[in-house]
Amino acid sequence: MIIDAHTHVWPDKIAQAALGGNRVPGLEALGDGTVGGLTADMAHSGVDLSCCLGIANEARHVDSVNRFVAGLADDRRVPFGTVHVERSAEDNIASLQRHGVRAVKIHPLFQRFALDDDRLWEIFEAFGSDYVVIVHVGEGGDAFTNSLSNPRMIRDITRQFPSLRLMACHFGGYKILDDAEEMLAGADVVLETSWPPSLAKLRPERVRNLIRKHGAERVVFGSDWPMTSPAEEIRAIEALGLSDDETKMVLGGTLAGLLGDRLPG
Template identity: 30%
Template sequence: MIIDAWGQHPTLRHSQDPIFDSLRRWTKTEAPTEQLPVSVTIAMMDQAGIDRMLISAWVAPRNVMISNDEVAGFVAEAPDRLVGVGSVDISRPMDAVREIRRCVRELGFRAIRVLPWLWEVPPTDRRFYPVYAACVEEGVPFCTQIGHTGPLMPSEVGRPIYLDQVALDFPELVIVAGHIGYPWTDEAIAVTTKHENVYIDTSAYTARRYPDQLVAYLRGNGARKVMFGTNYPMFPPAAALKDLDALGLSDETRALFLGGNARRVFGL
């Protein structure tokens, strides 16, 4: 089974947001003018042999790009293929806690994701702490982004070392840190190695662009700590997997990386 640990089925609000203009320079694509059907996302998954994709809501300050209810609607169209990941407004802590409970108990979501760069504060900011507590209580992972940002926003808040303090304060919290952590990949590996419940996903990078130290970690004692992700629709899943064979993974490690770790961590 191949599981994409980081995707999103975008709304037009998300796809057309000016914050992603810098990414379009890389992908050489124009902002879409029509809503993407769920059937297109499923077809892209089929093309790459992706069995399941975790798709996330996007909540930013005063801007809901993809709502939790929209994610639930997308999942309802393909419940055997798509898995919901919620997001919340950290500026309203009690509303955030109540929304996390709703996401898990009523919408059936398997994780919560909040991106520090969207809020321009590190994950040690006090506004995150009720979110962490709620995730622990509801038994779902907290997903976030580490490393530099493609959008023209400050990258410092994505330093992986911030998660060291979070994991010390919330040892029961399962943290999935997406986007590898470049240019602080060594920090990401150190934090993941130190803390039992911290993981890395490779979203936003194709296999041929994984840093050498991450590949070495994946081949060695990080085999159970790294999971595959795409950041779809930024990358088609097939493109993200294209050079996988060049990584030289054993059959066991390859199976864990592509799906086994995500299946275990997200309870799929």
């Protein structure tokens, strides 16, 4: 089974505007951000299951985003909801529970709060081990937003919250891979492989060595659709020179274990 840990979808009527509003300089979307577009791309790429990540850039949108992603849950999609630090930990968890969502995406680049914000740590404390959390880590914006997430913050979170089911996007450091390798390789965090516009932009031997140093049992495949082509990202994983068992772990085995009963069926 191939599981994509990192896709973004929006309601059809706002997908185009949402893509424009969440633009990363230098990147152009390859997909349209709609549920139908993702479904078609999954059929083309051979992805069996996609994690659909919701993001509320503003606190007032938390509940509507969680309602939308909850409605996506079926045998091909796992909903990841949203929280915001301008709402209390209790309010955030109440929204997730109301909609039956048990996984969350944190995106400092667009939500504009830091991974070491005390208010976010209060939410992490309330999560315990009950929620799977995936976070953007690294650059992709202006100097301020780039300062809101880095590998050191991820390392500190893993030390403070050892029971948190945490995944760090972009190997834990988009565009700052040296820092991520130094601080996170071997740490108690699951690393995700997306690297827009493509993982193929990185040297295969470097990625292979990083995965082996960290352990394929703690690495998950993510495409960051619609910013990339899942089919091309799968080919990039398969071209790394990993063993068959390692490749199977990265493309789905690791994430299946992490999601557990959040998987369909």
